[in-house]
Amino acid sequence: MYFKLKWWQLLLYEITIISIGIFIGTKWHQFFSGYIYSLLFVFFVCGAIVLYFIFNQIKEDVDNK
Secondary structure: OOOOOOHHHHHHHHHHHHHHHHHHHHHOHHHHHHHHHHHHHHHHHHHHHHHHHHHHHHHHHHHOO
């Protein structure tokens, strides 16, 4: 089961995530500086998984038409 977001809901979600990331980066930069490579790894792995699901859903939508 999945849900779909409207474009403005996704935009609002992305702005929220970016804002909290900037806030955390400015407040706790010394704490996270030791984990920069681990955090980048997690970012790229999670990003690849999200892209896989997005493109898979697009492919299914195109195939069902």
